[in-house]
Amino acid sequence: MIRTGLKTFLTSNFDIDEAEILSLIESCTVKEVRKNQFLLRENEHCKHTFFVEKGLLRQYSIDNKGKEHILSFAPENWFVTDRESAYFNQPSKYYIEALEDSTVAMIDEDFIQMLSDKIPNFTHFNNRLLHNHIRQLQNRINLLLSAVAEDRYLQFIATYPDILLRVPQTMIASYLGITPESLSRVRKELAQKNFKK
Amino acid sequence: MIRTGLKTFLTSNFDIDEAEILSLIESCTVKEVRKNQFLLRENEHCKHTFFVEKGLLRQYSIDNKGKEHILSFAPENWFVTDRESAYFNQPSKYYIEALEDSTVAMIDEDFIQMLSDKIPNFTHFNNRLLHNHIRQLQNRINLLLSAVAEDRYLQFIATYPDILLRVPQTMIASYLGITPESLSRVRKELAQKNFKK
């Protein structure tokens, strides 16, 4: 079976020979998770970065009223982890769950260490990943502070057109910080606007 | 004049001798900014990380309706920068402005490079800074998604009691994503609750 995931990702991002990659990859467990299975639950300690080879994950919290709030979606070739838990060694506030049957590479601290040793500019790459994450989070905060439901939704469409089609509307609403009913109405409004034009 | 800022910060965080620090510090410009002066404006390219030795800065955006939204406050011994602009070389969406007369160390790319060279675990330190930033941003998103005005305010008080006393309420409201009027009412409510107890 050809693994199109992490290996391809590494070879296409780093200047490193195939053989070496292969030996590295072996020390990285791959997990098949079915829809609705969890990779992390609240209060657990997050020990991995999850690299999605196939499928789709979501990271979310549950507030004290029992409502879910989606922090992120992770489709193919994305990394997810709870950095707060993993890096600072705290119990996680989040759940990470498969929204589709998925194939996930489980990257642990040792593996990162190996990559750092073997791949010269892996540190830089990792740094870029962190900066990218910060950028995404900051933009989202700015959006939550400044934009109404409709604008948030439009922004979401523009940024994640692929995800839009793969997850139920309820979850997009949760990501946007509005109710499913509100999102439904927003979409209706937009449809009418577009029709008029 | 004794600089209590960056030097102290470095010596207390890293195992490095005084002399070396001193020579490093010299290559880092220090700027005195007066209240309401800007260190960064929208559309400029952010070239520095600002380390606040004395005073208080804020980072904010202005939306298309002309409203300000505060992304962060930076009191003594904090770093601020627009990583999106600095790292990805994009025009900034944000303003960084002094809320008090401040002393700010202007850390540029060269200086970071020097620190990386001279200080063995500086990379780790920097990494920790990034993770800390991510943690803070993620928690804030979670709060914006899940909490009403009152809870956000309570959380703010608990997290930044020092800042609470130094900035006008208007700005705290802006940070929390509510209007000054709403914050005023929230505080009134809380005062009444506490009185009843």
Next chain:
DNA sequence: CGCCGAGTTGAACTGAATCAAGAAACGTGG
């Protein structure tokens, strides 16, 4: 065929925004 979860729609409600007007605090110059 019938069920079930996802999405839609409606009506009432609510937390927060808006607009407007005072009151309090603040600092700046005389």
Next chain:
DNA sequence: CCACGTTTCTTGATTCAGTTCAACTCGGCG
């Protein structure tokens, strides 16, 4: 140190975006 103007905070009345709750529709799947 007071007087004055400016900013900040408060309070009230009204409006509004989004929530809540409930009923109904639709498409898929066993």
